[in-house]
Amino acid sequence: MPSSIFSLASYKEGIHRAHKAGYITYADSYVPESGEMQFSNHISWDINGIHYEGGLSFTNTRHLFDGIRLVLAYFEDNPLTFLELGPGAGNACYELSCLAKTMNMDVKIHTASYTPVNPYMTLVRSGDELLASLSSNPHLKIMEKGPNGCSWYILDEDVFRMPHEALDQIYRKLDDPYIHHQYIGYYPRDIDLPSAGFDIIYDMFGPLHRKDVASIVDAYSRLSETGMLFFVFHERYAPGKIMLEGAKKRFTPIFNPKDTVVVDTQHYRAMVARENNPLARHFRKKFKSEFQTFEAHDMMGFLKWLQGDL
Ligand SMILES: C[S@@+](CC[C@H](N)C(=O)[O-])C[C@H]1O[C@@H](n2cnc3c(N)ncnc32)[C@H](O)[C@@H]1O
Numbered sequence: 001m002p003s004s005i006f007s008l009a010s011y012k013e014g015i016h017r018a019h020k021a022g023y024i025t026y027a028d029s030y031v032p033e034s035g036e037m038q039f040s041n042h043i044s045w046d047i048n049g050i051h052y053e054g055g056l057s058f059t060n061t062r063h064l065f066d067g068i069r070l071v072l073a074y075f076e077d078n079p080l081t082f083l084e085l086g087p088g089a090g091n092a093c094y095e096l097s098c099l100a101k102t103m104n105m106d107v108k109i110h111t112a113s114y115t116p117v118n119p120y121m122t123l124v125r126s127g128d129e130l131l132a133s134l135s136s137n138p139h140l141k142i143m144e145k146g147p148n149g150c151s152w153y154i155l156d157e158d159v160f161r162m163p164h165e166a167l168d169q170i171y172r173k174l175d176d177p178y179i180h181h182q183y184i185g186y187y188p189r190d191i192d193l194p195s196a197g198f199d200i201i202y203d204m205f206g207p208l209h210r211k212d213v214a215s216i217v218d219a220y221s222r223l224s225e226t227g228m229l230f231f232v233f234h235e236r237y238a239p240g241k242i243m244l245e246g247a248k249k250r251f252t253p254i255f256n257p258k259d260t261v262v263v264d265t266q267h268y269r270a271m272v273a274r275e276n277n278p279l280a281r282h283f284r285k286k287f288k289s290e291f292q293t294f295e296a297h298d299m300m301g302f303l304k305w306l307q308g309d310l
Contacts, residue, residue: 006121006167008160011043014118023177024116025192027185032114042089043156045115054115055155056123056130060088062204063126064095065269070303071228072103074278075199079106083198085187085219085231086206090117090179091126097178110198112183112191112207119177123170133170137162188218197224203231211237217254220272228273228280235268243270250291257292260284264299271299282306 018024032047041054042061072080080100087093093109100107111117125133131152134140139158143151160167185191187207201219208215208231216239220229233240246252247263255261255272260280262271273280283306296302 005173006160006164006171008043008156011118011121011156011160014120015116018116018119018177018182021177023119023180024182024184027183027190027192030186030190032186039153040086040088041115042117043115047114053155055153055157056089056134056159057153058127058131058149058151059205061091061123061126061130062088064092064099065202065204065230065299067271067300067303068096068200068202068230069099070307071200071230071279072099072105072107073307074282076103076105078199079108080199081108081110081197081224082200082202083110083112083193083222084206085112085201085203085208087111087113087117087179088206089123090119091123091130092202092204093117093179094122094124095126108180109178110181110183110193111179112185112187112193114184114186116182116184117179119179119182120174122172122174122178124172125170130170133166134159134162136166188215193222196222198222199224199227201227201229201231203229205232208232208239209234209237210239213239213242213254215239220255223274225274226276226278228271228277230269230271233268233270240268243268246293247295250293252293255292259292261293262296262299262302263293264296264302266297267299269299279306 029048039057039059041052042056044054045052082096084093097109134154137154137158140152140154183191183193201223208219223229233243242254243263246261247265252261258275260273260283
């Protein structure tokens with residue numbers, strides 16, 4: 001294989017190709033919040049004439065949350081539209097596209113983000129596995145090593161300077177795009193997303209991990225009638241406070257009273273399932289309760305318990 005197959009130029013060329021083919025829509029103009037770009041941006045990118053440095057980091061290459069595998073089982077027979085808010089380098093979307101193939105499901109993947117992903121060239125490793133593949137690179141910066149893992153960062157240009165054999169372990173070329181549509185801009189204000197119809201909206205430390213409640217309400221409004229929203233919240237920001245308060249009061253006023261809301265009070269994860277969502281229906285059948293919101297100490301444990309008698 002020629003050494004130029006994996007390069008920063010070929011990564012960006014794939015983004016241009018995807019844009020030309022109609023797989024990427026850019027907002028007319030937008031201003032990213034200051035200070036938020038460094039660890040979000042998986043590539044260096046120019047916005048409104050300003051250059052933002054980017055690279056891979058522990059905060060933009062996370063795995064798909066394992067619970068999504070369990071959630072998919074509830075949708076098995078129908079085509080599904082999935083929206084990830086804040087996909088970072090796209091690892092979770094790629095894992096989802098592989099999962100959908102394995103489960104023989106028709107899943108259309110959409111994203112909303114500040115920076116586009118090359119949908120024809122994916123990272124094949126996430127998180128710690130990716131870190132291991134990058135560990136020979138002298139430019140890799142390890143900030144902190146803790147009991148729950150390591151915080152690290154590496155600039156895009158330093159990744160792509162690695163020898164071809166190393167890059168071959170990190171990236172893969174694809175014939176078809178694994179993300180079907182990317183919306184690039186500031187969410188929710190500047191992005192022209194379809195108004196409704198998403199079956200799963202997923203946000204892992206993306207725009208919903210913020211201070212404004214309006215983003216959560218906006219995401220919720222874009223769900224299909226059988227849809228569900230999954231997000232990680234920040235316990236000290238307003239949306240997080242609303243979710244934790246809801247878990248105590250068993251009702252979260254920003255959602256419909258007939259929804260099923262599950263709040264993981266240990267890992268700060270939330271799941272909101274519309275009244276006709278198959279998981280919500282199964283839950284109500286199994287657990288005959290009048291309440292809208294439930295506290296789960298662990299979302300994964302909750303989903304496993306629920307799936308126990310599918
Ligand atoms: C910290 S990264 C998380 C990436 C990925 N979910 C992960 O866990 O590895 C934050 C992501 O959210 C996006 N993001 C954050 N706030 C945003 C906003 N207001 N509008 C659009 N994208 C936003 C960034 O572009 C980036 O893709």
